[in-house]
Amino acid sequence: MNGVLDVALRLLVVFVVFLTFPLIVGQTEHKVMAHMQGRLGPMYAGGFHGWAQLIADGVKFAQKEDVVPNGADRRIFQLAPAVALLPYLLVLLAIPIGPGEGAVGQVLDAGVFFVLAVMAVGVLGSLMAGWASANKFSLLGGLRTAAQLLAYELPMLLAAASVAMAAGTVSLPGILDAFEWWWLPWQIVGAIVFFVAGLAELQRPPFDMPVADSEIIFGAYTEYTGLRFALFLLAEYAGIIVLCGLTTVLFLGGWHGPWGADGLGWVWTLLKTAILAFVVIWLRVTYPRLREDQLQKFSWTLLVPLSLAQIALTGIVKVVIQ
Amino acid sequence: MSLAAPTHGFLSPTGVEIAFLLVGLVTFGAALVSVTTRQLVHAALWLVVTLGGLAVEYLLLTAEFIAWVQVLIYVGSVVVLLLFGLMLTKAPIGRSPDADSGNRWAALTVAVAAAAALVWVVVDAFRATWIDLDGAAAGSTKVTGESLFQHWVLPFEALSVLLLAALVGAIVLSRKAKADAAGPEVPGARDGQAAAERAEGAR
Amino acid sequence: MAPIPGSGLAKGLAVTLRTMTKKTVTAQYPDVQPDLPPRTRGVIGLFEENCTVCMLCARECPDWCIYIDSHKETIPAAAPGGRDRSRNVLDRFAIDFSLCMYCGICIEVCPFDALFWSPEFEYAETDIRELTHERDKLREWMWTVPAPPALDAGAEEPKEIAAARKTAEKLAAAQAEPQGGDT
Incomplete structure (x- = not known):
């Protein structure tokens, strides 16, 4: 009975995190983006500086009609948002926020592989949406999504593999247990490659060609309305949380901090994740969208060689210190 | 592969075994649909279900590493590549009238022969060996890595x-x-x- | 010197970060009224006491959006034996703001300073016909006309003040001279 309660409690906590953190990131994005552009952002909803704007948005989305285009592949069209969203919920289960068994949803032996595998499944949702919408713009968006995924998953995997090599384990808490502060400069190239490739996989600006609104309307999500559209948006923000959390755990030492690591480790994790989320927003505001061919070139000619070099470096240092 | 638990019978299946069988049936059904459906993209998506089902089977056999790699490579990459290719064609939404080839019987023969060979090899290799699911995981990353790079x-x-x-x-x-x-x-x-x-x- | 690769990217990040720390320029309009300068082209107010129905504004208006009706009244002679005078009396003065293009020519041509710009701009209507505002409404807007901005420190003094001062000085001089001549 106690075990069941424990599992239920963990699932509940992860679910609550899954529902609230993306909203917090979304609200932060509204505000930070506005101030970076000399604006104020939402000010009305909820009274104090528009804190309830995203809740109001959610209510609006829920009220809207759920339209399925006439020529669409009905079932796949309706299934796609769930396929896009659920993997991120699963990934959150595996991310440890503090030391010990109590601070992670589920300890997995091959955590790195689990996380990357499940994140790659999420992109299937966009592909299904792009194909099933019976819309040329959606199809183009789906194509771009697929091309982008193929190009950027490789550097992401290689960068993660570098950390796994350094730690000698593929379990996420195991990597954190092995972490030392000098891993930071040692793995910095891998960290940057991982973060950038992750941004591309989430289709965040400046890598948002699959949804480029000035070219193909909204890519694979063009035909979506109401709650299903909101689910896609939620998936994007949940993806930001997952990416930032993963980068924190893999490269920035998770719960390790200069001081107060005992008992307050989860604060460090959350702080690092929040800073990274801010960086995601910051990059979005600052840089214009890359062109599709620039995107492919960037990955194959820069990120992949960089990540391979990082693996070589990791291997050399690993052998030397043994 | 740990050795057999001595008191094992077919008539008292454990929960894991029932789950294994059910998932296997679903996987088999999805595989059948993916080769018989006439909607090209649906076939690719049923393939996702099939491969995912296989991953679950690996998980039930405690081979966690293999399971996640299966998802990462096949669902995450191969099927995406497949869908990418399908989107470049003029695959219609709905049935493709010409999505059928004349040599379906040859294909069936090859498939059955391959399946028979695989089943025969597996049965011959393991006979009545039972995996001890309660002990240390036999398919953890460490174990898999050691056997892969030593033997x-x-x-x-x-x-x-x-x-x-x-x-x-x-x-x-x-x-x-x-x-x-x-x-x-x-x-x-x-x-x-x-x-x-x-x-x-x-x- | 060749720039360091990526320095442009860093510069971009610095710009956005610096902007974030600066004060925003957003106007919180319905909550905070905008602080508009005098003579903002919001609406045209009519100071009808000054209007002589000369019709210049209506004739100069490029949109023909000013409607003026009037009649003549005869004022009996003030002094016995004098001549009766006739005077124009304004019956209707209306501006159709759905036609007006806010060029301000009417205000420029008015010889008697009867038309003024007011910064008042919140007069939207749900029916386009209700945008034709009559003289009472135009007169009310006169109360929202702010005082004209002060002249620059080194500017020439206004004509009417200059004229008044000149007259006053002349008068003073005329009064002072005979006294000076006496002594």
């Missing part, structure tokens, strides 16, 4: 040479197409290259 290094390297050959072949093919076109890069050539590099990544 099975030679096949592993042979496979990697095979993949390298495929990679070089893909590059050669795409280069040739480029020289023939004698103009700016042919889109098809680029796809071939991407696929080749993908294959390397998968390795």
Whole structure:
């Protein structure tokens, strides 16, 4: 009975995190983006500086009609948002926020592989949406999504593999247990490659060609309305949380901090994740969208060689210190 | 593979065994649908279900590492590549009238023969061995890595040479197409290259 | 010197970060009224006491959006034996703001300073016909006309003040001279 309660409690906590953190990131994005552009952002909803704007948005989305285009592949069209969203919920289960068994949803032996595998499944949702919408713009968006995924998953995997090599384990808490502060400069190239490739996989600006609104309307999500559209948006923000959390755990030492690591480790994790989320927003505001061919070139000619070099470096240092 | 628990019978299945059977049935059904459906993209998506089902079976056999790699490589990459290819064709929404080839009987024969060979090999190799699911995981990353790089290094390297050959072949093919076109890069050539590099990544 | 690769990217990040720390320029309009300068082209107010129905504004208006009706009244002679005078009396003065293009020519041509710009701009209507505002409404807007901005420190003094001062000085001089002549 106690075990069941424990599992239920963990699932509940992860679910609550899954529902609230993306909203917090979304609200932060509204505000930070506005101030970076000399604006104020939402000010009305909820009274104090528009804190309830995203809740109001959610209510609006829920009220809207759920339209399925006439020529669409009905079932796949309706299934796609769930396929896009659920993997991120699963990934959150595996991310440890503090030391010990109590601070992670589920300890997995091959955590790195689990996380990357499940994140790659999420992109299937966009592909299904792009194909099933019976819309040329959606199809183009789906194509771009697929091309982008193929190009950027490789550097992401290689960068993660570098950390796994350094730690000698593929379990996420195991990597954190092995972490030392000098891993930071040692793995910095891998960290940057991982973060950038992750941004591309989430289709965040400046890598948002699959949804480029000035070219193909909204890519694979063009035909979506109401709650299903909101689910896609939620998936994007949940993806930001997952990416930032993963980068924190893999490269920035998770719960390790200069001081107060005992008992307050989860604060460090959350702080690092929040800073990274801010960086995601910051990059979005600052840089214009890359062109599709620039995107492919960037990955194959820069990120992949960089990540391979990082693996070589990791291997050399690993052998030397043994 | 730990040795058999002595008191095991077919008539008192455990929960894991029931789950294994049910997932196996679902996987088999999905595989059947994916080869018989006439909607091309649906076939690819049923393939996702099939491969995912296989991953669950691996998980039930405590081979966690293999399961996640299965999802990562097959669901995350191969099916995405497949869908990418399908989107480049004129696959209609709904049934494709011409999605049928004349040699379905030959295909069936080959499939049955391959399945029979595999089943025979597995049965011959393991006989009545039972996996002890309660003990230490027999398929953890550590165990898998040790057996792969201590007992099975030679096949592993042979496979990697095979993949390298495929990679070089893909590059050669795409280069040739480029020289023939004698103009700016042919889109098809680029796809071939991407696929080749993908294959390397998968390795 | 060749720039360091990526320095442009860093510069971009610095720009956005610096902007974030600066004060925003957003106007919180319905909550905070905008602080508009005098003579903002919001609406045209009519100071009808000054209007002589000369019709210049209506004739100069490029949109023909000013409607003026009037009649003549005869004012009996003020002094016995004098002549009766006739005077124009304004009956209707209306501006159709759905036609007006806020060029301000009417205000420029008015010889008697009867038309003024007011910064008042919140007069949207749900029906386009209700945008034709009559003289009472135009007169009310006169109360929202702010005082004209002060002149620059080194500017020439206004004509009417200059004229008044000149007259006053002349008068003073005329009064002072005979006294000076006496002594």
